[in-house]
Amino acid sequence: MAHSHPILPISPGGVRIxxxxxxxxxxxxxxxxxxxxxxWVIGDDNECFVIDAAHEPVTILSVVGDRHVLGILCTHGHNDHINAVPELVSHTGAAAYLHPADRVLWDQTQEAAPDAELADGQTFAVGDVELRVLHTPGHAPGACCFHVxxxxxxxxxxTLFNGGPGATGRSFSDFPTIIDSIRDDLLTLHDHTIVxxxxxxxxxxxxxxxxVQEWLDRGH
Incomplete structure (x- = not known):
């Protein structure tokens, strides 16, 4: 199934995505x-967070510009979501955050430990908005979503895509767990929430x- 790409909102204080x-x-x-x-880069003209530092640090930094990076928030520890973290940390001085349950994946490709840990219910502020951490295991044991x-x-x-759950066919993943995470923590949000x-x-x-029943019937 294909859904149209929503228009991204901007906060009254100018926080944009x-x-x-x-x-x-x-x-x-x-x-x-x-x-x-x-x-994803979320912030105003002065400061921002980077969500998932993937592949191309120079490209990401070009969008960040001269803004102060408050942190690099990693949704999980698969290499394609974290392989630009070291260069972003080096260039910005920002801390990289990861849920501790995903160290098993992080440590496969990263020499240095993440700078700080994510925890369910933790909050981060940028400009006039707040990001809340939701620990949503299944695709990876420490997978997290960030609700604004x-x-x-x-x-x-x-964890959740246009068309269903993230993949659970590889190491450290589990289909019943991701279904529980999506059903209990994500589908309880407002229907108009942009994903x-x-x-x-x-x-x-x-x-x-x-x-949901379609996903259960197909098993992925």
């Missing part, structure tokens, strides 16, 4: 796949909610 599409290789379990990733209630936006990483994904087109909670 920018999408950067970067390209590279996803590697896991001895395989490698060419992928395009969505990197003021903008009715959810950064879903690889900004780790790959591909955006969707909304209302567009995905009716299809």
């Amino acid at each position: 920018e999408r950067v599409v970067t390209s590279g290789v996803f590697e896991l379990d001895g395989g490698s796949w060419e992928v395009d990733n969505n990197v 209630p003021a903008l009715d936006v959810l950064f879903s990483g690889d 900004l994904t780790g790959h591909g087109d955006a969707t909304s909670i209302g567009a995905e909610k009716p299809h």
